[in-house]
Amino acid sequence: MTTQHNPASPELTKNQGLVYDALSSAKGPLSAYAILDGLRDHGIRAPLQVYRALDKLLELGLVHRLESLNSFVACQHPECESRDTMVFAICMKCEKVSELADDRLEAQLKSLALKDGFSMNAATIELRGVCKECASVS
Amino acid sequence: MTTQHNPASPELTKNQGLVYDALSSAKGPLSAYAILDGLRDHGIRAPLQVYRALDKLLELGLVHRLESLNSFVACQHPECESRDTMVFAICMKCEKVSELADDRLEAQLKSLALKDGFSMNAATIELRGVCKECASVS
């Protein structure tokens, strides 16, 4: 299996590419240690190798961090513009995550914060619930 | 110093009271281990004692968890009603956290999620920025 990155992505280094591919091909979010385990056959041996690649990918906006899960997902938007405010819907049954977009939301949160004199730079929004597929199964 | 809980709170056990008081009197969010260190003189010796108390306090809605900081804060609202959707504004300079309220927000997020067939149960919203005080200082 050769590594094939997202066409929209800039050049990634070996480790960055491995980690990005692992996340891209995963069905749901992965923890750093889950990534590590999946890449042991590819020369990745230590947590730091994964965390460093993740740091870079996060910085590039190719990957997002799910705070409430201590996990990571590849960005689902081809060119993720509004990097600072995103909404993740986390299914509590199947663990899948989808990334939602709402233009108004960021402005709204900013204005809500400003009422308190708080100037907002970024927002983490994570929803928990049940996704379409899992709802229809139950 | 005797322990004095929030008047609105139900009866808490010894450890729950200690942890709650620690959070209430703190200036900002505390990690479980910071709480532990602060309570060593009061008989708390192991992480589990703190985590168990926190679990109960979270369940009672007296305490909130800040996912992006792995920390905890005492609820700032006397009787925190909408337990499922709250907004925290985290100052990146002084680390203080304030709890914001917006009635519309929950409904709005629910409807945003529903567009994707996702039925939302709870939401974690954490804003990062600079608070009023810190902005005026700079």
Place this chain on the structure above:
DNA sequence: TCGCTATTGTTATAGAATAACATTTATTGT
């Protein structure tokens, strides 16, 4: 090529959270 910067590799350690088990304290029903 020299010098700079980013990336890598590795070991050790810090920080956050839970498992498992024994004991003790409260609560409840009769």
Place this chain on the structure above:
DNA sequence: ACAATAAATGTTATTCTATAACAATAGCGA
């Protein structure tokens, strides 16, 4: 009051998450 049950506690060990510190290497521009 008293047994039965549930909740909370104490303790040790372990797992999971993340970073510190240091040495080596690869890429790139002047």
